[in-house]
Amino acid sequence: MASILWISTRKGAFALRASANGRTYRLVGPEFLGHIIHHIVQDPRDRHVLLMAAKTGHLGPTVFRSVDRGRTWREASQPPAFPKAAEGETPRAVERVFWLTPGHASEPNAWYAGTAPAGLFASTDGGDHWQSVAGFNDHPMRPKWAAGLRTPDGEFLHSILVDPRDRKHLYFAISVGGVFESTDGGKDWAPLNEGCAADFLPDPNVPYGHDPHCVVMHPLRPDRLYQQNHCGIYRIDRPDRRWIRIGKAMPQSIGDVGFPIVLHAEDPDTAWVLPMDGTTVWPRTSIDGKPAIYITRNAGKSWQRLTKGLPERAAWFTVLRQAMCADARNPGGLYFGTTSGEVWASANEGNAWRRIAQHLPEIYAVTHAI
Amino acid sequence: MAESTHCIVNIASPLRSYTGGAAKVNARGATVAEVLADLEQRSKGMRFRIIDEQDRIRPHICLFVGTRRVHSLAEPVVANDELHVICALSGG
Numbered sequence: 001m002a003s004i005l006w007i008s009t010r011k012g013a014f015a016l017r018a019s020a021n022g023r024t025y026r027l028v029g030p031e032f033l034g035h036i037i038h039h040i041v042q043d044p045r046d047r048h049v050l051l052m053a054a055k056t057g058h059l060g061p062t063v064f065r066s067v068d069r070g071r072t073w074r075e076a077s078q079p080p081a082f083p084k085a086a087e088g089e090t091p092r093a094v095e096r097v098f099w100l101t102p103g104h105a106s107e108p109n110a111w112y113a114g115t116a117p118a119g120l121f122a123s124t125d126g127g128d129h130w131q132s133v134a135g136f137n138d139h140p141m142r143p144k145w146a147a148g149l150r151t152p153d154g155e156f157l158h159s160i161l162v163d164p165r166d167r168k169h170l171y172f173a174i175s176v177g178g179v180f181e182s183t184d185g186g187k188d189w190a191p192l193n194e195g196c197a198a199d200f201l202p203d204p205n206v207p208y209g210h211d212p213h214c215v216v217m218h219p220l221r222p223d224r225l226y227q228q229n230h231c232g233i234y235r236i237d238r239p240d241r242r243w244i245r246i247g248k249a250m251p252q253s254i255g256d257v258g259f260p261i262v263l264h265a266e267d268p269d270t271a272w273v274l275p276m277d278g279t280t281v282w283p284r285t286s287i288d289g290k291p292a293i294y295i296t297r298n299a300g301k302s303w304q305r306l307t308k309g310l311p312e313r314a315a316w317f318t319v320l321r322q323a324m325c326a327d328a329r330n331p332g333g334l335y336f337g338t339t340s341g342e343v344w345a346s347a348n349e350g351n352a353w354r355r356i357a358q359h360l361p362e363i364y365a366v367t368h369a370i
Numbered sequence: 371m372a373e374s375t376h377c378i379v380n381i382a383s384p385l386r387s388y389t390g391g392a393a394k395v396n397a398r399g400a401t402v403a404e405v406l407a408d409l410e411q412r413s414k415g416m417r418f419r420i421i422d423e424q425d426r427i428r429p430h431i432c433l434f435v436g437t438r439r440v441h442s443l444a445e446p447v448v449a450n451d452e453l454h455v456i457c458a459l460s461g462g
Contacts, residue, residue, distance in 0.1 A: 034384075058384050058430040058457035059419035075415045081423035093422035 003327060004369045005335055006050070006070070007343060008037035011361035013052060015070060016343060022333070025345070025356045031073065032064070039322055040070075041100040042369035043126075045108050050369070051127045053097035053113065061097045063113065065127050069369075078129040080113050080121035082137065094119060096153070099322075100127075101160035104167030112162070116154030118146035118174045120186065135187040136172075136180070145191065145208050149176035158321065159215035163222045171225070173212035179227065180208075195243035197231035213259045214321040218268040224299075226271050228261035228321070233273060235300050246300025250275070254287055254294070254305075260324035264332055264349070269299040272326070272334060272350055274319045285316040293334070293350045309353035310344070317342075322365035337363030374398045375449040377405060382457040388416035397453070402433060403443035405453055420455060432456040 003018040005025070012030035019025070035054045043049035050070050055061040063076040085091035096116040103110025109126040112133075120133040136142060146155060156175045163169035168185035171192070178193040191208040198210045211230035218224045223238040226246075233247030233256040247256025257278030264270035272295050276284045286292070290313060293306040317338045324336040334346045341360035346353045379395050381388075389395050395413075399405035403425075410417045420431045425443055427433055433440035434454040435447055447453065 056384055058382075058428075060422060060428050062415070062419065077414070079415075079418060081418070083423070085424055091424035091426070093424055093426065 002370065003333075004070075005325075005343065005345075006040035006042075006365075006367045006369055007337055007357070007360060007363060008040050008052075008322070008365035008367075009341070009361040009363050010036055013037045013040060013054075014357075014360060016357055022347060027357055031070075036096075037364065038096060038098045039100045039365050040367055041102065042367070043102050043111075045102065045105060047370060049126060051100045051111060053100055055096055061094050061115070063097055063100075063127055063130070067126075076123075076128050076130065080115055080119065080130040081132070082119060083132055092117060092119070096156075097121075098154070098156045099158040099160055101162065104162050105164065106167055110167075112160045112170075112172075114157030114160050114172060116150070116156045117148070118142075118155050118157040118177060120157055120160070120172060122186070133186045135182065135184075136189050139189060141189075145180065145189075146174050146177045147209065149209070151175050159212065161215065161217045161225070163217070164219055165222055171215065171217070173215045173227075175213065175230075176209065176211045178208040178210040179212050179215055192236075192241065193243070194241050195236075195245070196227070196229055196234060197245070199231050214261050216261055216263050216271075218263050220266065221268040224268050226261050226263065226300075228258050228273055230257070230278075232256045233258070233261065233300065244300070246296070249296075249301060250294060250303050251305075254292075255279075257282075257284075259284075259319060259321040260336070262324050262326050262334065265326060265328040266330055266332075267297070270295065270297050270349075271300070272324070273303075274317075274324060274336060276318065283316075284318050286318075289314050289316050291315050291317045293336075293346075293353075295350055306346075306350040306353075308351060309346075316340075320364055322367070323363050325366050325368050327368045328370075333368075335366050335368065337366040339363060374400055374404065375447060375451070377447050377449070377451045377453055379405065379409060380452060380454045382455050384457050385416055385419065385455060388413035388419075399447055401443065401447060402435065402440055402445045402453065405447055406443070430458045432458050 005016040007014040012033040014029035016025040038053040050066040052064040062079040064073040082092040099114035101112045111123040113121040120136045121130045159173040161171040170182045180189045227234040234243035294303040327333040343357035397408045
């Protein structure tokens with residue numbers, strides 16, 4: 001089956017199409033050259049369908065849709081937008097559509113989008129029309145949960161997760177705000193941050209206000225979530241409400257700061273992270289200029305360093321939260337893109353790496369499609 | 371309501387995907403809001419790229435009626451005015 005990596009960059013969309021044996025990749029694009037592309041996601045319920053979150057430096061945010069595997073794109077008729085503010089209300093406008101998540105398998109045309117400033121939006125027609133999810137966007141606690149402690153590119157709502165067993169069971173994360181859960185299809189939400197550090201706050205023991213960088217759910221064990229946070233790597237096994245800091249098992253000289261965390265398609269105990277330098281002024285580059293992937297095969301009890309094929313020195317990679325992904329093969333393929341425009345691939349679960357693209361614009365997201 | 375008038379709208383290059391590549395288009399309206407609404411009928415989606423959901427001009431967009439900077443969509447447009455939709459310099 002053909003394998004495609006969709007590359008979302010600050011200057012457009014690209015695709016890397018794998019040859020039949022997966023040994024070579026052909027770069028296709030750019031599509032929407034000059035657009036800021038935050039996410040391109042294939043619909044697992046209908047693989048012809050892809051959604052793309054886009055804006056430009058001048059123009060407002062939008063969503064593009066493809067129903068032919070990315071050959072042609074058409075703009076959504078009604079992109080995500082907050083309701084018109086009533087008299088006395090603070091007006092809110094979507095600055096970026098940052099995250100896209102397909103809905104539950106039982107709802108073929110359902111999608112969710114996360115925006116900056118933090119907003120949750122839903123579509124029931126395959127991403128053509130979007131509605132504000134009032135259960136969060138108008139929640140009385142929202143001004144406190146999403147208090148405007150924005151990252152340099154905005155206050156992102158991301159990592160929207162749908163429980164495959166229950167379409168009404170949802171999670172998302174806000175940078176900066178924390179992880180939140182709904183059990184009623186998004187009508188109400190509650191923070192889920194116990195056990196997570198928030199070292200940057202005056203009181204680190206707060207119920208919300210954390211900075212989750214990336215939260216993932218294992219599809220075969222949906223009670224298990226992993227989280228790469230600004231302040232460490234965590235795991236939770238629901239119905240527990242307390243995250244466990246599995247990043248404590250990382251080497252002290254490396255620490256447990258980073259952006260993405262990626263799961264193995266078939267093994268809920270296996271996860272990969274790509275540590276970034278979180279010392280002093282937070283360079284967020286590969287530590288000491290030596291990029292390394294770390295893998296756990298026991299749900300975070302221990303980690304192993306994987307570097308074969310990666311530069312041994314003088315490589316100051318930054319890999320953002322959406323810029324690392326796995327495919328569904330076994331052994332799994334693993335991919336990441338850097339802010340310096342390189343794409344790296346491993347066909348054997350991170351044991352050996354090779355560069356498959358370079359000289360691209362700043363990479364925001366790498367997603368796998370078939 | 372003021373009488374609807376004809377004007378020319380000058381379209382900045384980032385928006386010409388909505389006008390079939392045209393740099394100038396005709397539109398009708400007595401205010402900037404009405405002109406943009408008229409334009410939206412033929413260029414679906416363009417308005418939201420330049421005006422946000424609170425009817426504010428987006429931060430890197432400038433509108434001029436003739437040489438007059440537009441700060442409100444209620445700005446009047448009279449016959450044969452030119453409305454300029456300009457993408458202000460921003461970032462690299």
